[in-house]
Amino acid sequence: MLNDRWARFLSIITRYGIRPILAIIPSNQDPALILQAPDPDFWDRMRSLEAAGATIAMHGYRHLCTSHGKPLLRLHQETEFAGVEESQQRKWIRSGLGLLRENGLNPRLFVAPRHGFDLHTLRALAAEGLGILSDGFAHRPVMRHDVLWIPQQLWEPVRKETGLWTICIHTNTATSALESKLERFLAEHAGQFTTFDRVIADNQPTRLSWTEQLGEILANLRFRFSAKKYRRKHSASC
Template sequence: MVLNPARYLIRLDDLCPTMRRDRYEHFLSIAARYKVPPILAVVPANQDPELDLQSPDPEFWERMRSCEDAGATIAMHGYRHQCTNQGKSLLGLHEDTEFAGVEESLQRKWIRCGLAILRGHGLNPRLFVAPRHGFDDATLRALACEGLGILSDGFASRPFMRSDILWIPQQLWEPVPKKTGLWTICIHPNTTSAAHEAKLQEFLAENDDRFTSFDDVVADAPPNRLRWNERVEEALTNLRVRVSRAKSRTALSN
C-alpha cells in the first residue's frame, strides 16, 4: 500500500494587540516567503499579563484582516487567555487552564463573546485553539452549540471526528521529519528561540512543497472517527508528551 507523504501546517499562537509586534511580523514574513498560509490563533480579549509585552498596536486588527485576505486562517485562541482554572483537561498537559472545569454555560458565553469580538473586527474565525491545550467535554459541546465545529489539538496523525467536532491534530512545537500523516507545528512568536527559528526556516526551505493550508485539510478530511489502533497510538503519543514535559519542569526546578 502506498501512503500519502507527510503534510504540515504552521500555527502561530498568542496573537493579540499587546504581544511583541516585531516577533509576529517576523514569523508572518517567514510564512509569506515560503508561501505557507498559517493558522493565526488570535486572543479575542487578552487579559493575560504574560502577553502584555508592549503598548497595544493600533494596527493589529487591520494586520490580521490583511493576513486573512492573503490566505491565513483565523482561529479563536480562548477568550481572555487567563489560565486560572484547574479543571481536568482531556489532554492533561497543563494543570492551569482557561476553559477546563468551567461551567458549560459560562464556556458557551465566553465562546459566543469571543466570536463576536473577532467578527466585530472583521475577522472570520474558523476553528478553536484552547490556551495550554485546556479543554474538556463541556468545551466541545459548547463549541458545537456555538457553531465553531473545528478544533486544532490532539495527538493523532490525521484529522478525525470526536464529540461532533473535527479535530485537526497539533503535535509538534518544532519541525520533525515525518513520512506520512498531517502534522501541525505550533510556534509561539514571543518566546521561540533563535535556534528553533533557524530550524524552522531550514525545514521550510527543504520541504515547502509539503506544507498545506487549513482549507485543503478540511476539504480532504474524512468525517470519521479514529480506528482502535489509531486511538492507541494517539494515547501513547499524548503520554510521551506529558512525560517529556514533566521531565522538563523537574529539570527547571532543580
C-alpha cells in the same frame, strides 16, 4: 505580543508561501502576554493576513488560566476552560466570536489555551457553530463529540513520512535557533504544507482504528512526560 519576533517568523512563512492558522485571543487579559504597548494596527494586519490566505482561530477568550478542571488531554493543570460550567464556557465562546467578528475577522476554529478543554467545551463549541478544534495527537482529522479535531502534535519542524501534522509556534518565546530551523525546514519541505481549506475539503473523518488510538495515547503520554521533566528542570533552576 513582541512585534519584532512576530515579524521575523511572518517573513519566513510569507517567503515560502505558507498559509498559517493564526490563533488570536479575543480579549487578552493575561499579564504574561502583555509584553509591549498595544499595536493600533493589529486588527488591520490580521485582516490583511486573512485576506492573503491565513485562517483565523479563536484562542480562548481572555487567556486567564485560573481553572483547575480536568482537561481531556491532561497536558496542564491550570487552564481557562476545562472545569468551568458549560453555560459560562458558551458565553465566553459567544463573546469571543463576537469580538473577532466585530473586528472584521472570520474565526473558523478553536485553539484552547494550554490545550485545556473538556467535554463541556466541545459541546459549547458545537452549540455556538465553531465545531472545529486544533488539537490532539492523532495523525489525521477525526470527529469527536460533534467537533472536528485537526491534530496538533509538534512545537518545532520535524520530518514525518505520513499523516497530517501541525506545528505550533509561540513567537513570543521562540528562539533564534527555532527561527533558523524553520527556515531550513521550509526551504526543503514547503511544498508538502497544506492549508486549512484543503484539510477540510480533502478529509472525510472516520473513527480511529485501535492502532491509531494506541498511537495517539502513547504520543500524549510521551509529551506529558517530557513536559513534566522540562518543568521540573526549570523550576529547580529558578
